[in-house]
Amino acid sequence: MTGARDAIVIGAGVNGLAAAAYLAMAGKRVLVLEARDSEGGLSDVDEFADGVRATRAAHALYALDPSVVRELKLARHGLKFAVRDMPLVGLRNDGKHLVLVRDPYTTARHIVAHSDSDANAWAEFRREWFALARIMRHLWWSANSRNGDDAVARAERVSRMGAGAWLDSWFESDALKATLGFDAHALSPLAAGSALILVWRAAQEMCGLQGAVAFPRGGLRALVDAVAAAACKAGVETRTEAPVADIQVDSEGAVAGVALASGEMIAAPLVLSSLSRRQTLSQPSVRRALGLGEAAQLDRRRSGAQMARVALALDAPPTISGSQVPLTGRFVVAERLDSLTAAHAAAMAGRLPQELTMEVVLPVAADPALAPQGRHLVSVLVGPVPAEIEGGWKAAKSLLAAKVVAQLSRHLPGLSRHLVGIEVLTPDEARHGFGADDAFGGAVDAARLLADWRERVRTPMPGLILCGAAADPVGAVSGRGGRMAACFAFERDARP
């Protein structure tokens, strides 16, 4: 055993670093272990074509926790926003794109082109949606309130609804329903609980704007750097290229430390894992200590549908055909709610959907410094796609890329002519490379959306806490998982 620590954090993603920073600020000796050669996890960048660098998975900030920004003083450590409130744009095959912005009246004017009655219903829907989101916030993230009963009772109907049914009850136009419904992509629009994912989106508050999606200056790498700087200042020690082979368990069944792949053992009474719940609990010693039954249960769950990430490097600025849209928006490609439903059904059956549904962001439009002169980046989240595909993802990877390019060419004319590089992250790479079953908010369990926050971070093993995306109701780059895990660790300490 080498140099005992108070706590070990597995994984140096945004959540892991945030958890470490909180613990270190409270005076703990914390060590962060990262398997890869740099910090950042799924928010890290890779250069894939000719000077163009893209983050691995996350391509915008949906859910950064304002408390984390404030408490870790991220602004002082260099976090700035290039776009604070990205408009949501539905790209339509007929070229009549739908632009949803913050101002309900402007939005209603845009919706009129698709449906009168939807335009009328918009303001009321948004009011109810955002109010519901404020109620649910307490349940999801209030570390000091255990009592979410009232909130649950009021949100009960929507919490048991599918996103499809909920949107159907308000709107008639495919354009609006599909554009909004895409955000529930972690579950099928038919699945009970998927409406709650939309509420979760609206419950976010970045830059003081409820329900905003933001883009940081310098891309997501800038966020990682800011959190890493905060952690470093607090005294966190980080070791890269230190993959963990096992979590060690003492004779009483509590966590004792970790064993690295190199054979080194590091003792600590507290281990915070950024891996998914499934991957954390299937560490060999944990599995053994908790008994086989538990492990069998872990394996029974179907992994189902997830997201894939495709980054396209271009040598000319992308243009969007059809009606005028703001290039700093996030673009949803989903023709109808049924496209999402069908994609989910296909993904569950292990097939690539016929019609892909995706979200597109143009990072260079938001922050020109992100690519060298004359180079551009189109960042695409594709999903739902199968977690395990027939014939394996190795073979399907290029097919997916080709499909994305073909389908996007309809909206981005000349895309294939200007293509200079392409990078794909498949669900199975996210899983094996980053321990992220929950990458991009995939594989959401409807029950998790209503669970008490303690249930999300807790594991059956004393001293082992989840601090990754699994600690949030829907996985995202938020830092919240880290914060909640740290809160839980302090609470545990405080107890006699």
Next chain:
Amino acid sequence: MRYDAAIIGAGAEGLAAATLLGQAGLRVIVIERGARAGGRCLTREFHPGYRASPYVDDVAEIPAELYWQLDLARHGAVFVPERCSHALWPERCHALNFFASGNGGQARLLAEAAERRRSIAARAVGNGEKRSRLSRAGRAPWPAADWATTALADAVAVESDDEAAHLAALSLAGRAADPYLAGSALHLLGARASAGRLAGGLGRLGDALHAAADAAGVQFAFGLEASDIQRRDGRLSGVGLADGSEIAAQSIISTLDLKRTFLSFFAWNALPRTVVRRVNAFRMAGTTARVLFALSSTPEFAVPQAQDGPIHVAPSLGVLNAAYQDWRLGVVAEHLPVVLNVVSAHDASLAPPDGAVVTATLGAVPFRPFDGAWTHEKRELLRRRARDAAESVSPGFAERIVASEVIAPPDIEDALGATDADLAGGEIAGDQMLGMGPWDEPALPRTPIAGLYLAGSHLTAGAFATCAAGASAARALLADRAKGHRT
């Protein structure tokens, strides 16, 4: 004459409500557009000498308390519980014996479903006295609320694949749902929900309920169709009839489904906007078709005791899923979930000596086919699907057929007045049952229209208890009257 209560529809729920109100001394009238009472509790001759209950073989359990309060035993409705269920594939079989002890995971699951079903029904009936859903009592979690966010496939993953498929088929008999979708586990409430078999067929229950209502002094108006609910000075005044006359009544219980009640009895601009929106958004969809077979002799199965209970033909989660996907698109799937019932095996009165009656219940049959109406060809397709399914597990079945009758979804809508032929009164989903009405306040069975109560089969008790919705509405009405007299 002004009645204390008018009840629209003489189905099981309406008759139960009428009986309870009559027993409490109210002047009650039941308005029924057909010529007889009982609704789906009906047994009729479909071929000379062969009788069957056309729409359903059995109804969900009647809560014991109500069974005795309605005095159904004295009026001739005595149930014999089902003993078993079989899943048959051409080459193998899986049996669930409901009375064998020590059956492991599936027995526990079925017992849990039964217990949850009973407590839901009890709470729904008791809810008649509670006005508010957001009150402390109204907020207590409902049993089975966790199933509202669980996938059926996860819930039934007990021991073997065959067993899981059998349980899923048992839960989904005659319905359609994707077993892999969160929320579908609620269908488990329907597993083995049957009240049991009734000597003389289900019609006997309709007769018993009718007799009970008669004994309680309830009046009946047959052959009259309600067309609107009339209000005067903001208060209910009575039921308008299709022939232009009116039956004056202080309170009204509608046993029609939610959509039909609100969209056909009121002018849409007479209702609050939220109510119209929520009622419009309520999801109903037919899933069931039936084929009644008259056979020249008893069919043979690889397992002879299979005919003691329902027979699920070659169930699998994949088939249920694929059938559901097709159903959503309005297509009759290649493989429909089929349940066979040799009804004459328990009740010799249904078939001539030597003959047999088998009913086939088909699930995932769309109410609106994507390519238009239910034509003769499509009905023949259903007949063929049912016959082929039966032949696959009972060789020689097809040769024994003397006659058969197809009951397609539109027939069910016509006969029972169920919107879109939805026998359950609405999609089985967590946001449409377990205390969730289309409005937040007042709590069901009350409606935003004071004096109007709902007793459709779905809303309060789910589709999983008979007479509970009627009893719930009757109790709510009585509680409100008592309160009105006090103040």
